């Protein structure tokens with residue numbers, strides 16, 4: 001996760017009223033919703049950035065992404081209106097209108113939305129608990145996110161502890177897993193820490209049987225709704241603490257783990273332990289007993305820097321170094337130093353200076369070996385520079401604003 005840049009994208013204005021119940025998504029509502037999204041070319045709207053931010057120097061990159069059909073919607077731009085106008089000229093008003101409703105979680109005027117959703121479909125989606133209509137405006141109770149031809153329902157806000165999450169990391173991982181699993185066919189696949197099911201469902205057409213597992217019962221209900229929305233019948237949702245309720249081996253194991261450094265015991269579905277990788281290491285300990293001979297595993301995690309040293313590969317080697325495995329490390333981006341005072345304190349206590357988001361791809365081989373692959377090196381090094389500038393700016397502020405115990409960076 002890229003907390004500084006993406007939190008605003010993930011924290012829409014809280015809505016009053018009952019939240020979406022995934023069990024309410026009937027076959028009829030799923031058909032109506034998926035045909036509206038498909039007919040409107042909804043996926044093109046991920047090219048739109050959020051409004052805000054002041055990083056003018058990243059604008060050429062965003063514009064290039066927009067032109068080439070890349071994903072901007074997790075980043076802010078001071079000229080969002082320009083992108084909206086360009087997209088409307090190219091695709092008409094439908095994708096931006098639906099993105100306002102289902103991604104930005106905004107109220108949309110009924111007469112505006114009626115150009116894309118007819119009265120009968122509006123009623124069906126209202127009865128399914130997806131939309132609420134009042135005072136000639138329509139709002140959504142759920143976020144709907146498009147990835148590689150599928151649609152995923154998830155919670156639009158984090159204001160309940162069992163929220164089901166989709167973020168920029170989810171999308172990146174779907175793309176990278178697709179690349180490394182290209183051309184493979186699985187008889188059994190498993191997506192641990194499945195959340196909305198985004199990883200498992202994205203690979204489900206390559207698998208005879210797909211298991212999506214999470215500790216959170218709301219996530220499992222969301223997996224079932226998302227399987228319905230994407231017309232998949234081979235996906236099974238399983239409640240499990242890591243591998244606890246899961247039997248056997250798998251040809252493909254994916255996991256977008258909780259990996260953010262956070263004091264142990266925090267009730268966050270994204271907190272991975274003190275330095276962030278404790279959860280991932282627990283998973284890796286069991287992985288060799290769960291992966292078939294030709295199996296592949298794709299794991300999203302973090303690479304924390306403690307006392308100036310990167311931790312991930314050292315710990316992976318200490319856990320798995322005796323086994324004939326090929327481990328590929330793919331660094332994705334560097335995160336800014338935390339903004340809140342308790343988190344700064346936590347970082348300082350552990351001498352943790354930051355972490356990268358990264359992906360591990362693990363397969364059996366002749367001997368243990370580690371290699372590094374690049375995903376988008378321009379983005380990676382740009383975020384390293386951003387994080388360094390941010391750290392300098394904030395450590396200067398802290399030196400002047402905080403008591404001496406905060407000034408040891």
Ligand SMILES: C[S@@+](CC[C@H](N)C(=O)[O-])C[C@H]1O[C@@H](n2cnc3c(N)ncnc32)[C@H](O)[C@@H]1O
Pocket residue numbers: 164165166167169170173192193194195196197198199213214215216219240241242255256257258259269270
């Ligand atoms: C970062 S989210 C990833 C969600 C989804 N896979 C994605 O890519 O968007 C981490 C998920 O791990 C789940 N989780 C946390 N602790 C778990 C555990 N002990 N066993 C299984 N799942 C767990 C959370 O409920 C959450 O859905």
